[in-house]
Amino acid sequence: MSTQSKEQQQIGFLSLCYHYIRPDNDDPFSRLMGTKITEFKNQIKMLKEKFEMISLDDVLEFINAKIFENNKYKMLLTFDDGLSEHYNAAKILKQFDIKATFFIPTCILKERLPANPMIIHYVIAKYGIEKFLEEFRYALKKLGLEIKKYDITYVREDNDVWKKIAEIKYNFKYKLGYKISREILLHIYQNSLLIEYPNILEIIHLNKEQIHEMLEMGHRIGVHTHTHISVAATSLSDSDFFNEIVFPKKYLEDEFNVPIKSFSYPFGERKDYLSSMRFLNKTKEYDLAFTVEEIVNFGNTPLEIGRYQPMSHDNVRTLENNLSNIIKKNIL
Ligand SMILES: [Zn+2]
Numbered sequence: 001m002s003t004q005s006k007e008q009q010q011i012g013f014l015s016l017c018y019h020y021i022r023p024d025n026d027d028p029f030s031r032l033m034g035t036k037i038t039e040f041k042n043q044i045k046m047l048k049e050k051f052e053m054i055s056l057d058d059v060l061e062f063i064n065a066k067i068f069e070n071n072k073y074k075m076l077l078t079f080d081d082g083l084s085e086h087y088n089a090a091k092i093l094k095q096f097d098i099k100a101t102f103f104i105p106t107c108i109l110k111e112r113l114p115a116n117p118m119i120i121h122y123v124i125a126k127y128g129i130e131k132f133l134e135e136f137r138y139a140l141k142k143l144g145l146e147i148k149k150y151d152i153t154y155v156r157e158d159n160d161v162w163k164k165i166a167e168i169k170y171n172f173k174y175k176l177g178y179k180i181s182r183e184i185l186l187h188i189y190q191n192s193l194l195i196e197y198p199n200i201l202e203i204i205h206l207n208k209e210q211i212h213e214m215l216e217m218g219h220r221i222g223v224h225t226h227t228h229i230s231v232a233a234t235s236l237s238d239s240d241f242f243n244e245i246v247f248p249k250k251y252l253e254d255e256f257n258v259p260i261k262s263f264s265y266p267f268g269e270r271k272d273y274l275s276s277m278r279f280l281n282k283t284k285e286y287d288l289a290f291t292v293e294e295i296v297n298f299g300n301t302p303l304e305i306g307r308y309q310p311m312s313h314d315n316v317r318t319l320e321n322n323l324s325n326i327i328k329k330n331i332l
Contacts, residue, residue: 268292
């Protein structure tokens with residue numbers, strides 16, 4: 001047996017986390033931010049050229065063996081949020097012979113309700129911030145909550161739109177609390193999107209048949225909590241933790257008859273994910289957990305696997321640059 005050279009030992013894998021993949025033209029929700037489909041295809045071509053594309057099964061093998069076959073950096077593609085357009089992405093990737101992993105919030109299948117952030121994105125994209133906040137206040141009133149205490153004000157002339165949207169998202173993620181956030185968002189959803197589009201769930205999210213087909217194409221699925229919460233920033237009772245993190249694994253396993261080994265932290269930043277140790281103290285159900293730390297993964301922290309999130313403004317060139325910077329940062 002030959003000994004591994006130092007360089008060989010340093011080869012790791014990168015991972016990408018895609019979200020919205022939107023049509024090039026005539027998008028009925030044109031204000032949704034995401035990677036355009038043609039741009040997506042170009043990025044895949046570049047990735048296939050620059051990296052050796054690997055699957056979730058390859059990652060699991062690597063975690064055990066700690067060694068990759070050659071000196072080329074590896075790349076695992078992942079998709080968060082169980083979005084309907086991932087069905088198309090899965091078909092495109094099959095043409096490229098790439099096996100990706102799709103992380104699903106299980107509320108979209110079990111209760112047939114959208115995940116939290118998608119309600120915010122779609123309502124604001126379709127009706128604007130004013131309408132969203134109007135429905136928000138109406139929900140607060142219905143739930144018997146003090147409007148003054150939770151209110152978010154928006155004056156089109158004075159406020160930056162993007163900062164205001166960030167503030168709204170921040171409030172739902174970190175300030176309103178787990179149960180109230182969900183109740184308010186469902187209320188907004190039922191009073192706006194669901195009335196105008198009775199089939200809105202299928203417009204936003206994947207359905208069971210599509211997921212079955214994606215599995216048949218050779219892709220894998222994993223858990224993205226039940227309703228899409230910040231796991232570390234939300235104070236969860238033991239039963240909430242079970243419902244959001246443990247139950248979804250059993251649900252997907254029963255529903256699709258596949259072993260579920262991976263988990264992706266919603267939002268995925270430092271304040272949203274648990275350290276490997278804390279996660280293991282709470283559950284031993286998962287072999288892999290994914291964050292959005294921009295790192296090269298060497299297999300030593302399988303419960304904190306980092307990913308780069310391609311942004312809507314990323315193109316082939318910026319994506320390639322950003323990935324090579326991540327690699328450079330990890331070598332130095
Ligand atoms: Zn997500």
